[in-house]
Amino acid sequence: MNSDEKGGRLKGKDIPSTGVGSDVKSASVTKLQRFFGERPLSAVEMAPRILRYQSRRDFLVFGAGALAGLAGAGFLLPQETLSRIGIHRNMNSPKKEWFLNKALRIDDDVAEALYSVNRRVPTYTKWQITPLKNNYNGSTPDPRYISGWKLTLDGLASGLSISLDIRSLLIRFSVQEQITRLVCVEGWSAIAWWAGLRFDDLLRAYPPMSQAKWARVESSVNLDASGNPDPYFMSLDLATARHPQTLLATHFNGQPLTVDHGAPLRLLVPVKLGLKNVKAITRITYVAEEPRDYWAERGYSRYDGI
Amino acid sequence: MSNSTLADCEAKSTNTLPEQPGVLVVRKHHFLVRLSHWLNVPILLGLILSGISIYWASPIYQHKPDPNTGNVDVAADIGIWICAHVPGLHHYSSPPDWIYNHMSLGPGMLALALRLHWLCAYLFMLNGMVYAAGLLMGGGWRSLLPRWSDLLDALRMFRYYLGFPFAKLARRQWLHPLFNTKYNALQRAAYSSVPVAGLLSVATGWAIHKPMQLHRLAAVFGGYNAARVWHFWLMWIYIQFVVPHVILVFADGSDTLRSMIVGWSTRVERSEVVANEQ
Numbered sequence: 001m002n003s004d005e006k007g008g009r010l011k012g013k014d015i016p017s018t019g020v021g022s023d024v025k026s027a028s029v030t031k032l033q034r035f036f037g038e039r040p041l042s043a044v045e046m047a048p049r050i051l052r053y054q055s056r057r058d059f060l061v062f063g064a065g066a067l068a069g070l071a072g073a074g075f076l077l078p079q080e081t082l083s084r085i086g087i088h089r090n091m092n093s094p095k096k097e098w099f100l101n102k103a104l105r106i107d108d109d110v111a112e113a114l115y116s117v118n119r120r121v122p123t124y125t126k127w128q129i130t131p132l133k134n135n136y137n138g139s140t141p142d143p144r145y146i147s148g149w150k151l152t153l154d155g156l157a158s159g160l161s162i163s164l165d166i167r168s169l170l171i172r173f174s175v176q177e178q179i180t181r182l183v184c185v186e187g188w189s190a191i192a193w194w195a196g197l198r199f200d201d202l203l204r205a206y207p208p209m210s211q212a213k214w215a216r217v218e219s220s221v222n223l224d225a226s227g228n229p230d231p232y233f234m235s236l237d238l239a240t241a242r243h244p245q246t247l248l249a250t251h252f253n254g255q256p257l258t259v260d261h262g263a264p265l266r267l268l269v270p271v272k273l274g275l276k277n278v279k280a281i282t283r284i285t286y287v288a289e290e291p292r293d294y295w296a297e298r299g300y301s302r303y304d305g306i
Numbered sequence: 307m308s309n310s311t312l313a314d315c316e317a318k319s320t321n322t323l324p325e326q327p328g329v330l331v332v333r334k335h336h337f338l339v340r341l342s343h344w345l346n347v348p349i350l351l352g353l354i355l356s357g358i359s360i361y362w363a364s365p366i367y368q369h370k371p372d373p374n375t376g377n378v379d380v381a382a383d384i385g386i387w388i389c390a391h392v393p394g395l396h397h398y399s400s401p402p403d404w405i406y407n408h409m410s411l412g413p414g415m416l417a418l419a420l421r422l423h424w425l426c427a428y429l430f431m432l433n434g435m436v437y438a439a440g441l442l443m444g445g446g447w448r449s450l451l452p453r454w455s456d457l458l459d460a461l462r463m464f465r466y467y468l469g470f471p472f473a474k475l476a477r478r479q480w481l482h483p484l485f486n487t488k489y490n491a492l493q494r495a496a497y498s499s500v501p502v503a504g505l506l507s508v509a510t511g512w513a514i515h516k517p518m519q520l521h522r523l524a525a526v527f528g529g530y531n532a533a534r535v536w537h538f539w540l541m542w543i544y545i546q547f548v549v550p551h552v553i554l555v556f557a558d559g560s561d562t563l564r565s566m567i568v569g570w571s572t573r574v575e576r577s578e579v580v581a582n583e584q
Contacts, residue, residue: 039445041334062567077411077422078415100422114519121518189531305516305519
């Protein structure tokens, strides 16, 4: 074979130089070429009866596999897709939801395993800032809510319910600036310049009850597409809330937040998808069990770590 | 199944039926290679269909909003063009959705498409490991390694394919170039680049799935947005691979297709040529 020829030629060249090293080298080159060289397929004589039996078995096994694949596709594909290819029977089943959610949970567990409180997300310069659109789910709220706005904290270690206005938040806490990327579940992203207080500082100032592992972050001012109240609520694990780049943002591009971007206070959690970055937060409740999540109830993931 | 058990079977069968002549076969594909090959069909189909549904939510190819419709998506433009120019589609209900209705699970189902995409993606990674195990256990990886002679041999194969239709029309004999290897240079290029594309798809997929925790991986591909473009175009590698792959398998005859199911082939000439040379 080709490789053997080459090996032979190399050996021939090496003969005049009597150095031991080169001999060793050529031997190892030959060995390498032997190892990587293609080997002839060995021909075997088979009795036709055995061959027929094995072929039949393999065709049956792979045929059964193909049927199972088709059944699996019918089971997993969305009803809309199935009816488009002419299957109008209702194939929706609770098992399908259970199975897809199971797969989603595995992915969430992977995301949780990847998370580290010490791993910072990349930051950018002001030259790299890109436009950020108003992606309010539904209509943008009427800005009149801003004048009476208060942030309420529940589930605290003190057992009290605390209300804070934006002035007292800004006086009490130091403001951190960061230019980070916000990534939407839809696939687009934007690099934006934010400033706000660290969620970790708020957690230190108003510690949650000892058994709390989650925060329920909600906005009561959100509206649906036709302008009716549609409160937005989201679950956030406290490990992520304590990340040094998780902000309760008050400023965007050096200016106080506008109503488009969730004035006067929004969550900015760059290690999560944009849908966790609740605008116009009105209440944070610390709880022991994972709270409900607006988008998880609509088929999206719950952890959403990126 | 290893050769020794085959030889045993053969020995037993010749003992019981000594008058029946044997058939010479070569073991071409390891069982795990065959298994992962066929599993790839539904998995890749699921990945592509759900992937295009995900693409719908935020197309990477956009233009300024159309003054009349507000459309920004180039794929929607193609659908509109198709509905306007293909006979029988003039009354299609939603031309901008034509592409997504025919080449994906459908528009407006991001949550479901994402769940299916993750499911298929994990299966795709597991299947890739099964394939790698099959290549290692069956020794098939050696036939996939590119070699320097491929550059010239690929040109010979190109010449063969280009001349083939003309030779057929002129009723002239047109000989297939001879190779004493399992695959010819073009096949080898295709069969070795698709696993590489698979690895890149997985890597770019992780880069856009976890762009913060794996931001160094995203940086390898030029950042988050560039990794999305990579991921999109890698999909086309599978499509442009599969079309000639399927056509040529059927053109080549039943032995090639059968060997991917049963593992053996009756084409022993090449193996003998190689065996004689050694």
